[in-house]
Amino acid sequence: MGTRYLESLFNPTSIVVVGASERADSLGGMVLRNLMSGEFPGRLLVVNQNDYNDVHGVPCVRKVSRMGFVPDLAIVCTPPDTVPKMIRRLGEEGVRTAIVMTGGMSRAHSKTGQPLMYSVRDAARETGIRILGPNTIGLMVPARSLNATYAHMGALPGKVAFIGQSGTIASSVIDWAFARGVGFSYFLTLGDGMDIDHDDLIDYLAQDSKTRAILLHIENIPNARRFMSAVRAASRTKPVIAVKSGRVPESEWFPYDLPAGLHRSDPIFDAVLQRAGVLRVDGLGQMFDALETLTRMRPLRQESLVVMANGVGPGVLAVDRLAHSGGKLANLSQKTVDELAELLPDFWTRRNPIDLNYDASPELYAKAIKILARDPEVANILVLYAPSLTEDSLQIADAVVQAVKGTRLNVLTCWLGQSTVLDAREEFYRAGIPSFFAPEKAVKAFMQHVNHQRVQRLLAETPESFTDHFADHTRSRKMVLRALRAKRMMLSNKEAREVLRDYGIRTIDTVYCDDVEEVIETFSVERRPVDVTLVHEQSCHPFMEQSTGRGRYKSTIQGLSNEPAIIDSCKQLMDEYQRHFPDSGFLGFAVQRSSQHVGGVEFSVGITRDANFGPLVVCGASGAQINVITDRQIALPPLNMVLARELLRRTYMYKLLQEYSFHPEEDIRAVSETLVTLSQIVIDIPEIKGLEISPLLFNNQGAIAVDVAIDLSEQAGRPIIQPYPRELEEWILLPKSGRRVIIRPVLAEDEPAHRVFHQLQSPESIRYRFFQYRKHFSREDVAQMVQIDYDREMVFIANAPREDGKGEETLGTVRVWTDADNLRCEFAVMVHDNMKGEGLGLALMQKMIDYCRSRGTMEMVGNVLPDNRPMLTLAEQLGFEVTYNRDEEIMDLRMVLNEPEKDWQRERLRTTSH
Incomplete structure (x- = not known):
């Protein structure tokens, strides 16, 4: 739905509470009291059908039609059967947003038999009003003195947004956060989420400068594609931390139809959140621990940790947890060990973890930290302290704070105990240093920081939608469509092998026989x-x-070496088949030479489909002796080699492959290439519902598929992550030089050529593009330019073969950023200095204009420096409206691409115009 009217929800100047009274148990009365006690600065009004003059001193009218003004926000607290009609009336009166707090609407039914919450949704869609709820706790915006909830207490102002789905969970979060001094920029729950959903709110919060981090409590994700796109955009700029409840079938509120090959839904959500760049935690306590480290610590230069304590016990507990969590200790340089040895007792172990001894003084803590700060192998330190009779915990805390200042270290602390260390923890809080009660919690929070950076690196991977195997998938696609026309919901074993071979996946040579006689003849x-x-x-x-x-x-049955054995085996197989699958049609026998493949590490790889999240790539163990489903890991297509390796790394079979393969790196690459190819197959042929290769083995030529199965569906959908849109590629000839150039969407793999392109530009061209002189572009700078979400932005680049024949070079680029509602896009364009006069800028801009117009975007805008005459001339040639912005001292460019069809679109464009 987008961010339409959300400003009225989050920043209302007037509110009407529908259904409030002065009864102690009145839901509307509770909300009204919270609004008043929070000192909401705007106008308040009550609607109650009883003949009240006022409610708690707030003016009251009997009907919505008598309000006398149109409030920005309505809060509905009336009985369930009245809510749909009330929403319709509010929408007809011009109210833009409403919070429906009434509960039970998923169980109460309308005359048509559907739950009342759907009647609320229908009324909202017909009248254009946006709905938060039903069954929501409401909304808090502490910085604006807005407490539109029935919660038992208000929230502190802060820079963290919380979006929940359960009101009772939200109440406990407020309490928990208050005790830890955590404040909120926004706090709300979705309830039944009939209109406003996670993705709408995340889109709004991603652009909100007052929000530094987003916390999510998720029970379900109705619109997977929009959720993925919104969260991927948000998590690039600020931490997103999520708790997903309903991890096991027993705790799922609604039954979940599992995809074939999976026995739990939770791994699917794991894969979705990881690919979105979200840090998933196991509970509310971990959520706030993670928030502490992500918002108070610098980005990690390394993932290893130094543990330092005034005793062996706390350090051992920390190291145990670190190893259990997949972390690692930092290696101390010999120079660091020697310097520490001069300060520590002779019995010191001379390694990490560092035992400072029980009588460690503030000076010793400070000196040790300064020595560690000089070690290039040390980036992160966990400082632990157990209360001691000889030293003061606050003095040691102050020494640590002072020692850390000016260093490049990431430091987190753990002052064990409670009553005697509270002042020390407060000292760390004021200094912005994370502090924890127990070593295990401190290490867990550190590893959450590590895991967050890992998922951020995966988020930066932008997969291409084609593999090294330029398959002629036309034949495979025709085969699939032919099977569907014949009402076959699967491919034969022979057809499935042909699909794999079309895509370059090797398969075992197989002969298909109709009966035992043909099997003997083949042998x-x-x-x-x-x-x-x-x-x-x-x-x-x-x-x-x-x-x-x-x-x-x-x-x-394997290894048959004579005719009698073949006859007996075929009879045995037929008996097994008739006993277990009497209704499954017999298709014959498949015969393979026993020597074609080797034993050892067996993988099961393939594609399965979820009704909500679309195709999923699976990888794990194969073989009757292994718990196949337990090892099966999941990733979302499309994949590239980095993402495929990450999927493989999570399996138990990956460890076996490293230990027992004669050529582990080659085999790891072979499995990864197969996973990438499978993700491409399901993109090219979306009618493929599921695909399994089991087992995938290895011989001296690499990976080889022993058996394969493919089933089909006419309703199978596409991945929730938009793959590389190869259909947008276009070749042109430059009129002046006659050079052949491809204009296409950017790929992550374009980063090296893109960096060279920027390095070769003149200072003036850089100033025109970035509005400042820049001498250096780091790899990270350029990576952000080429790693994009094709659902949200687009970059077209013009590439041509290099004159030395070594790859391609980038000659020009144009990009647009589009808002979440697809109303307005902002462009930026730059052409290589050597290409001036070739018409490349015109070609790039025209392609982008055509693309944005086809997507339904309303306006294209841009900013140009007043002395950038070439760009201003090009803008006039393309038909842009050019005006001078006196406040910013720049030229504003604007072009109408499509006429708005709805009032809210016209209003938004008018109010946000330059």
């Missing part, structure tokens, strides 16, 4: 041992063995 050709598999309709569906019970039947 007699080479007289080598063979493996025989019985193929039937149900066996052609992916993940069939997990759903029917692995090990209960035999479908393949």
Whole structure:
């Protein structure tokens, strides 16, 4: 739905409370009292059908039609059956936003039989009003003295936004945060989320300068694609921390239809949040611990940790937790060890963790920190202190604070105990240094910082939508469509192998036989041992063995070396098939030479589909002796090699591959390439519902698929992450030089050429583009330019082969940033100095204008320095309206791309115009 009218929700100047009375149990009365006690500065009004002159001193009218003015925000607290009609009336009166606090609307039903909350949604859509709720605790904006909730206490002002789904959880969060001194920029719950949802609010908060971090409590994600796009955009600029409840089937509020091959929904949400750049934590306590480190510590230069304590015990507890969490201790340089040895007792272990001894003084803590600060291998220190009779905890805390100043270290502290160390913890809080009660909590918070940076690195990966195998997938796609026209919901085993071969995945040579006689005839050709598999309709569906019970039947017999053994085995396979799958049509036998592949590490890789999150790439163990489903890990397509390796790294089989493979790096690459290719298959042929290769083995030529199954669906959807839009590629000839240039969307892999492009530009061209002189562009600077979300922004680059034949060079670029409602986009364009006069700027701009117009964007705007005559001339040539902005001393450019169709669009464009 976007951010339409959310400003009226978050910053209202007038509020009407519908259904408030002075009864002690009146929900509206509670909300009204909170508004008044919070000293809301705007105008208040009550609507109550009873003939009250006022409620708690606030003027009251009987009907919405008698309000006398149109409030920015309405708060509805009337009985469930009255709410849809009330929302309709408020919308017809011109009210833009409403908070529906009334509960029970998911259980109460209208005359049509549907839950009343859907009637509320329909009324809102028909009248254009935005709805928060129903069944929401409401909204707090502490900095604006707005407490529109029924919560038992108000929140402190701060820079953290909280979006929840449960009112009772939200009440405890307020209490918890108040005790820890955490304040909020915004605090609200979605309730049933019939209109305003996570993605709408995250889009708003991502642009809010008063919000430094976003906390999410998630029970479900209705609109996966919009959620993913909004959160990916937000998490690039500020930390997003999430608690997802309902991790096991027993705690899920609504039944979840699991994709084939999975036995829990929680790993899907893990994969979604990780790909969105979100730090997922296990509970509310961890949420605030993570918030402490992410907002108070610098970005981590290294992931290793130094542990320093005044005793062995606390340091050992910290190291145990660090190892359990997948962290690692920093290695101290010999120089650091020698310098510390001069300060510490002779029995010191001369390694990390560092035991300062129970009588460590403030001076010793400070000196040790300064020595560690000089070690290039040390970036993060956990300083622990257990109360001692010999030293004062506050003095040691002050020494640590002073020693850390001016260093490049990330320091977090743990002052164990309670009553005697509270002042020390307060000292750390004032200094902006994270402090914790227990070593385990401190290490966990540190590892959350590590994990957040890891998911941020994954977020920076922008996968391409094609692989090294430029497959002619036209044949495979025709095969799939032909099967669907024949009402077949799966491909035959032979057809599935052809799809893999089209995409460059090697498969075992297989001969298909209709009966036992053909199997014997196949064996007699080479007289080598063979493996025989019985193929039937149900066996052609992916993940069939997990759903029917692995090990209960035999479908393949290996190493058959004579005709009697083949005859007996085929009979055995037929008996097993008839006993377990009497209704599944018999399709014949598949015969493979036993020597084609090797044993050892067996992988199961493939594609499954979730009804909400679309296709999922899965990877894990294969084989009857292994718990296949437990090891199965999930990632969202599209994938590139970095993302595929990360998926593989999370499996148990990855460790086995490293330990037992003769060529681990080659095999790791082979599995990763297969995963990337599978993600491409499901993008190219969205009718493929599921695909499983089991097992994927290795021989001297790399990875090879032993068996494969593919099923189909006419309703299968596309990935929730927009892949590289290859259809936007276009070749042009430059009129002056005749050089052939491709104009295409940018890829993450363009970073090196893009960096060279900026380095070769003249200072004047850089000033025209960035409004300042810049001598240096770091890899991180350019990476942000090329790693984009194609759903939210677009960058077209003009590339051509280099004259030395070594790759491509970038000749020009144009980018747009589009708001969440697709109303306005802002452009920036730059062309290589050597390309002036070639018409490349015109070609780039025209392609971007056409693209934005086709997406339905209303306006394109830009800013140009007054002395940038080439760009101003180009703008006039393209038809931009050019005006001088006296306040900013720049030229404003504006072009109407599409006419707005709705009043709110016209109003937003008018109020936000330059």
